Amino acid sequence: EGDSGDGGDAADLANLSGEVAGGGASSQEAAQLAWIAGFTTVAPEATVTYDPVGSGGGRESFISGAFAFAGSDSYLTDEEGELTSATERCGGEAPIQIPNYISPIAIIHNVEGVDDLNLSPEALAGIFAGKITKWDDPAIAATNEGVSLPSAAIDAVHRSDESGTTENFTDYLDAVAATQWDAGVVETWPEEYGGQGAQGTSGVVDAVTSGTNSIGYADASQAGDLAVANIGVGEEFVAPTPDAAAKILEVSPPAEGASDTALIFDLDHTTAEAGTYPIVLTSYLIACQTYSGDEAAAGELAKGYLSYIVSAEGQQFGADEAGSAPLSDELSSQVQDVVEGITVE
Amino acid sequence: MTELLEPEAPVRRPIPLQAPQLPRWAPPVALFLSLAAAGLVGLLLGWGPAGIAVVAWVLFLVGFTGWAQAIEGRRKAVDRMFATLIWSTFVIAMVPLVSVTWEVVSKGHGIIGADFFANDMRGVLGETNIVTGEPGGIKHALVGTLMITLTATAMAVPVGVMAAIYLVEYGKRTRFARTITFLVDVMTGIPSIVAGLFAFSLLTLIFGAAYRSGFGGSVALAVIMVPIVVRATEEMLKLVPDELREASYALGVPKWRTIVKVVLPTAFGGIATGVTLAVARVAGETAPLLIIAGSTTVANWNVFEGRMMTLPVFIYSSVTTGGKYAAEQEARAWGAALVLVVIVMSLNLLARLLGKIFSPKTGR
Amino acid sequence: MAKSIDVSDVNIYYGDFLAVEGVNMSIRARSVTAFIGPSGCGKSTFLRSLNRMHEVIPGARVEGKIVVDAQDLYAPGVDPVAVRRQIGMVFQRPNPFPTMSIYDNVLAGNRLNSKKMKKSEADDIVEKSLRGANLWTEVKDRLGKPGMGLSGGQQQRLCIARAIAVEPQVLLMDEPCSALDPISTSAIEDLIHELKSEYTIVIVTHNMQQAARVSDETGFFNLKATGEPGHLVEFNPTAKMFANPDNAATEAYISGRFG
Amino acid sequence: MAKSIDVSDVNIYYGDFLAVEGVNMSIRARSVTAFIGPSGCGKSTFLRSLNRMHEVIPGARVEGKIVVDAQDLYAPGVDPVAVRRQIGMVFQRPNPFPTMSIYDNVLAGNRLNSKKMKKSEADDIVEKSLRGANLWTEVKDRLGKPGMGLSGGQQQRLCIARAIAVEPQVLLMDEPCSALDPISTSAIEDLIHELKSEYTIVIVTHNMQQAARVSDETGFFNLKATGEPGHLVEFNPTAKMFANPDNAATEAYISGRFG
Amino acid sequence: MTDTTTDQPPRLDDSGSRATRAGDSIFSGLASAAGLTILLALAGVALFLVIEGAPAFTASGESAYGKDNIVVYVWPLLYGTLLAAVLAMVIVTPLAVGLALVISHYAPRRVGTYLGYLIDLLAAVPSVVYGLWGRVVLAPALLPLYLWLSDNLGWIPFFDGGESGPTHGRTIFTAGIVLAVMALPIVTAICREVFIQTPRIHEEAALALGATKWEMIRMTVFPYARSGVISAVLLGLGRALGETMAVAMVLSGAGIITIDLIGTQNPSTIAANIALNFGNASGSKINTLIFSGLVLFVVSFAVNFVGRWIASRGEVKG
Numbered sequence A: 001e002g003d004s005g006d007g008g009d010a011a012d013l014a015n016l017s018g019e020v021a022g023g024g025a026s027s028q029e030a031a032q033l034a035w036i037a038g039f040t041t042v043a044p045e046a047t048v049t050y051d052p053v054g055s056g057g058g059r060e061s062f063i064s065g066a067f068a069f070a071g072s073d074s075y076l077t078d079e080e081g082e083l084t085s086a087t088e089r090c091g092g093e094a095p096i097q098i099p100n101y102i103s104p105i106a107i108i109h110n111v112e113g114v115d116d117l118n119l120s121p122e123a124l125a126g127i128f129a130g131k132i133t134k135w136d137d138p139a140i141a142a143t144n145e146g147v148s149l150p151s152a153a154i155d156a157v158h159r160s161d162e163s164g165t166t167e168n169f170t171d172y173l174d175a176v177a178a179t180q181w182d183a184g185v186v187e188t189w190p191e192e193y194g195g196q197g198a199q200g201t202s203g204v205v206d207a208v209t210s211g212t213n214s215i216g217y218a219d220a221s222q223a224g225d226l227a228v229a230n231i232g233v234g235e236e237f238v239a240p241t242p243d244a245a246a247k248i249l250e251v252s253p254p255a256e257g258a259s260d261t262a263l264i265f266d267l268d269h270t271t272a273e274a275g276t277y278p279i280v281l282t283s284y285l286i287a288c289q290t291y292s293g294d295e296a297a298a299g300e301l302a303k304g305y306l307s308y309i310v311s312a313e314g315q316q317f318g319a320d321e322a323g324s325a326p327l328s329d330e331l332s333s334q335v336q337d338v339v340e341g342i343t344v345e
Numbered sequence B: 001m002t003e004l005l006e007p008e009a010p011v012r013r014p015i016p017l018q019a020p021q022l023p024r025w026a027p028p029v030a031l032f033l034s035l036a037a038a039g040l041v042g043l044l045l046g047w048g049p050a051g052i053a054v055v056a057w058v059l060f061l062v063g064f065t066g067w068a069q070a071i072e073g074r075r076k077a078v079d080r081m082f083a084t085l086i087w088s089t090f091v092i093a094m095v096p097l098v099s100v101t102w103e104v105v106s107k108g109h110g111i112i113g114a115d116f117f118a119n120d121m122r123g124v125l126g127e128t129n130i131v132t133g134e135p136g137g138i139k140h141a142l143v144g145t146l147m148i149t150l151t152a153t154a155m156a157v158p159v160g161v162m163a164a165i166y167l168v169e170y171g172k173r174t175r176f177a178r179t180i181t182f183l184v185d186v187m188t189g190i191p192s193i194v195a196g197l198f199a200f201s202l203l204t205l206i207f208g209a210a211y212r213s214g215f216g217g218s219v220a221l222a223v224i225m226v227p228i229v230v231r232a233t234e235e236m237l238k239l240v241p242d243e244l245r246e247a248s249y250a251l252g253v254p255k256w257r258t259i260v261k262v263v264l265p266t267a268f269g270g271i272a273t274g275v276t277l278a279v280a281r282v283a284g285e286t287a288p289l290l291i292i293a294g295s296t297t298v299a300n301w302n303v304f305e306g307r308m309m310t311l312p313v314f315i316y317s318s319v320t321t322g323g324k325y326a327a328e329q330e331a332r333a334w335g336a337a338l339v340l341v342v343i344v345m346s347l348n349l350l351a352r353l354l355g356k357i358f359s360p361k362t363g364r
Numbered sequence C, D: 001m002a003k004s005i006d007v008s009d010v011n012i013y014y015g016d017f018l019a020v021e022g023v024n025m026s027i028r029a030r031s032v033t034a035f036i037g038p039s040g041c042g043k044s045t046f047l048r049s050l051n052r053m054h055e056v057i058p059g060a061r062v063e064g065k066i067v068v069d070a071q072d073l074y075a076p077g078v079d080p081v082a083v084r085r086q087i088g089m090v091f092q093r094p095n096p097f098p099t100m101s102i103y104d105n106v107l108a109g110n111r112l113n114s115k116k117m118k119k120s121e122a123d124d125i126v127e128k129s130l131r132g133a134n135l136w137t138e139v140k141d142r143l144g145k146p147g148m149g150l151s152g153g154q155q156q157r158l159c160i161a162r163a164i165a166v167e168p169q170v171l172l173m174d175e176p177c178s179a180l181d182p183i184s185t186s187a188i189e190d191l192i193h194e195l196k197s198e199y200t201i202v203i204v205t206h207n208m209q210q211a212a213r214v215s216d217e218t219g220f221f222n223l224k225a226t227g228e229p230g231h232l233v234e235f236n237p238t239a240k241m242f243a244n245p246d247n248a249a250t251e252a253y254i255s256g257r258f259g
Numbered sequence E: 001m002t003d004t005t006t007d008q009p010p011r012l013d014d015s016g017s018r019a020t021r022a023g024d025s026i027f028s029g030l031a032s033a034a035g036l037t038i039l040l041a042l043a044g045v046a047l048f049l050v051i052e053g054a055p056a057f058t059a060s061g062e063s064a065y066g067k068d069n070i071v072v073y074v075w076p077l078l079y080g081t082l083l084a085a086v087l088a089m090v091i092v093t094p095l096a097v098g099l100a101l102v103i104s105h106y107a108p109r110r111v112g113t114y115l116g117y118l119i120d121l122l123a124a125v126p127s128v129v130y131g132l133w134g135r136v137v138l139a140p141a142l143l144p145l146y147l148w149l150s151d152n153l154g155w156i157p158f159f160d161g162g163e164s165g166p167t168h169g170r171t172i173f174t175a176g177i178v179l180a181v182m183a184l185p186i187v188t189a190i191c192r193e194v195f196i197q198t199p200r201i202h203e204e205a206a207l208a209l210g211a212t213k214w215e216m217i218r219m220t221v222f223p224y225a226r227s228g229v230i231s232a233v234l235l236g237l238g239r240a241l242g243e244t245m246a247v248a249m250v251l252s253g254a255g256i257i258t259i260d261l262i263g264t265q266n267p268s269t270i271a272a273n274i275a276l277n278f279g280n281a282s283g284s285k286i287n288t289l290i291f292s293g294l295v296l297f298v299v300s301f302a303v304n305f306v307g308r309w310i311a312s313r314g315e316v317k318g
Ligand SMILES: Nc1ncnc2c1ncn2[C@@H]1O[C@H](COP(=O)(O)OP(=O)(O)OP(=O)(O)O)[C@@H](O)[C@H]1O
Pocket: C014, C017, C019, C037, C038, C039, C040, C041, C042, C043, C044, C045, C046, C057, C206, C230
């Protein structure tokens, strides 16, 4: 076991072989691809697959036993009995739930002559609710002195498919600007709010890139060269950097049902903490505490893979290759302890 | 004409056989003039090449028709106008063909090399495998396309050929046969995604919700192939002259031997062509595979177990995944598209070739 | 081996349509019998009923008796496949099997019935049949070539060779020369003359001169009106038929006043 | 109005294949000229070259001169569309336009040229043409019915009416009776007799009795051998041709020794 | 063979040919079984879609992607499906008729055959490649046209372009164009078939009356081919309705209803919607998507049914 500072014993991992299947949230897909590739450097004989079937599909397949681990944009609750089922699946022990992928949701835009854009929560909500339709609207101009905003129509791009990104984004809007945004927290964009629908994160990025005077929201890792807006937090405007995003977990309270093995949070979007970027997507890994019998071999592999993901090395690799925010040191060691606790019989 | 009909004129005056005609060089000259005029104006006003082409076309259509009207009369002018319109459709249809071919070749050829075919995508980030440093490739997708298509063919061809034999040789006029012929026709129009949903529903009902395999894809593709094979075979069997069957019957050969030894060999070229075309059609299918065959980064030779990548799905997921390496993924997508187009077009060519080689030498 | 054919009260149908009505005739063995008549009068239909080829057309059927060698062809239990083996047929358009060589075409009747044959035996049959069809000298150097590569007249003789290779009793020919040029026609007519020493031959022709030249007896079929069934008007020795027919319609037809 | 046709040194090709070679003849106005000869000798081909219908077949072309009314049909600048208006044609199989009524079928040619026609004028043309084709009494009560609803012989006369409605100079007919029954045939033959007072008529027939019955002059075409071009063997008044032909091949053909 | 040389009368009854009979019945049994398999497969497609799609009716809310019920969810998709396919046919019909005439009547015969091959090559391009091309090449290239249309013809509701005007090329119009390109070969091929089958005797009748080529085509080819062309268009429509990947990749759609063809917001199609969301769907959402697939199946079956029916009726008549 030893010094688990950087995610398990390299020698142990090198001996791992066989195949393990996991899957779930598509937000993690790029990072998972990176981690799977990175994992081959430490465990060359092991094969891991990650099916980006969506958070719900991931949880479902985890519960049915088809996946040894799952990625999910939201933690397990018992609203539909998922937590109970997952506990059953794990032999009566509560499943572990750990944040492994934190990524700012960037407000990307493509407006002629505008590089630096500051948006207050109200202005942001107004734009996406279809209430602010021109770039030179006073609500935008107020926070952008000295920027020549065109008097052009705003092409607001949203996800047309069901999306965790949309859920987190509207969660934020609902929390900070409920007067402007009255559609609540949704996974599928309410069409009556207008704007251009685009498929998938890459679709939104494409649409904003090829559009004119366009704006959209997308996982920051995929924003590419597009300009990103600074979002009003308290008195200042914060850019979507990994550090600023990672901070939000520090200021957020644990969710109901959190435990030693379930490090789950309800994000505090209304924070005024300096240097915190408030629109963040947090994705969790779900696995069992104990793998036994038929699943032992896969469990061993899953444990090795998970420990690689949450190791400092893994988190850094994810940040480099997929643009996610590495876990803060404190959270990182908590998470590593949870993974260490997985036993294989 | 009308003056010929005057009742008082029993002696019909012959109409002149010589009529004024536009010279042979008239069409090219008119085309050149239209292009020149549109080009000049277009350059001055800054239209793009597409704008110039459209305006030149309108000028030609109007101008040339008018010219013909003036010299050759209304009927000839109408004739020429429609000839122009009809040939124009051909030019228009060539635009996408040329554009697709050009884009696929120019964007896709760069990446193609031995590595592209020999490697899969395991451990590949960006351009290369982070362990070995080898570039990523499409081996896994090629294997998947091959296995899934072969399996589908193995299912569809026997059923399709036998069904066609039933339709042409046995059923002929029965209501059952006519119903099948009709439904087969209708079946050729089943959307491929529906075939995919069918395979998904069938197999997940049997094997559980998480079931994904190449075989599922084969089932869907077979559903798409069968009607094509039936139709092609049916047409070919119908083309076999009854005289040959009768020649065989008249020699006292039983019907089934006549079919196996005389009818099928005679139709073999056409059937092979039809099967090859069916294979070409399904080799490019994406939607059903996306649903039931899943995707993976490594080659899987077992159709019955585990996910399989195929070329079309590889193309699709490469362009839609996005992320830091979107550019590299798109480059691979174009490369794979070139490979896929070459495969499908070769199959089409092969089909024609088979048809030619095996077509029985007709006496005339 | 040639046999006579006795036809009594034969009606022939296509589904509900009565195509040929009430035919009675007696075809002599080892002779050539010709059928003539205007288009659509049922010559081909009747000919095809003589070896049960008629019934391969869906819905087609035959009533009456056709007796060959004391066996009624249409008696229950008679296998049409066996009938056709004994009563061979040559069609209007030459129809060699396009996928087979000349050699295989000749043997088709034997081979397709999956008889195993020694090579020498097969060679014998091929030579004998091709000689019988007056084609041997023309094709003996290219037996492996496709049968479709021959000229029309040669193809027709190949079909005759194929038909006699299974050693039938009777040979039916439906306008065997109508797709051929004059030279091939006369080659086939000569062949018919030779074959009649061994086979009973029945031939349909639209060419009255041909009927006069090759046949011993002639049957004249006619239609009362379009849509009515065809029937046998007169059946007589050819010499009498052309010189002094019993029936006025026969005379009108032969002298070219209609058809 | 009827015109004579002078043909000199005409060769007719299908692509590279020379189908008819070196024809010279002079067809008299207001007479019936018949072409006879064995199948494939180029009768139809030659007939179709007389109104430039030959060239609608891809790759087909004509060499030589065909002079009608002092104008060479094949001279540069001659519009084939105009030629076909003046030299009408009736085909082997009756071909009324299936989507048109009897009335519209007759007017089809006229409608092409003059967009607007008074109803009365159109009615006149229809009646006159149908009377000319001996069809008026049979169809006058159902002019609005489809032309395809008529019997074969009536359809053929409808096609003749359609051809004469545009008042051509010459009428070409390619085996106009070969698809018809005896009664319709004789109706058409009678019609040809009547029409020759107004038109120059050229007719192809495979029925020598028909040629003898209807024509004033006859041309006999023949082939030297299959694959060789057809050529004009003899062109003579019909009476002479059938009684005492100049050429031995003609006699052989007419007496039925081949073909 | 060998025994007939003796002068015994050969037997005509079937005692010796039982093997023949057995062979015939086995073979014909196999053949009919294959025919039956096809019927079963088609019935199976319908059956399994119903089994898996039916639960979507009882579920609601979340499973219908936030819509109140399945009908409200599917209806806009069905609208988009029909709109894109009809658009494609509006583009394709004149083109295909023209092309088929080029091949059947205008080009020299041999050239025509090769032109036919060229058009068939369009059908050999896999739909995912059309998707790639439409998304990366065609859509951006069409944006200027859309801007021009909304500036100059914006008063036509189809080219309204919406408040902000066209902002991207991935519209339903672009999807229609891509579908048109994809449907072109099959529609052309069927039109060509019926045009070629126009009886020569009718064409020559028209020419012999002094018709020009176009007049001949109008008089004989078009009336003869009318039902063939209609069924060709319906079959093309059937193809366009079910085309999935090209639309999924090209169209930037959502479940809305609009007649603006070039605006920012576009309707989506059933097939594309399934392909795009299936991977991320689980539980009752899969039922929802399969139900929409059932709707697509029914619609395209109906269209193909009518198309084939017209075609087969035409055959009998012609
Ligand atoms: N397959 C068939 N189905 C229905 N009726 C048929 C079929 N074949 C022929 N007939 C009809 O049967 C009648 C006799 O035709 P048959 O072919 O025997 O005439 P034929 O004397 O051989 O004429 P021809 O000289 O043109 O060959 C005709 O009325 C014909 O229309």
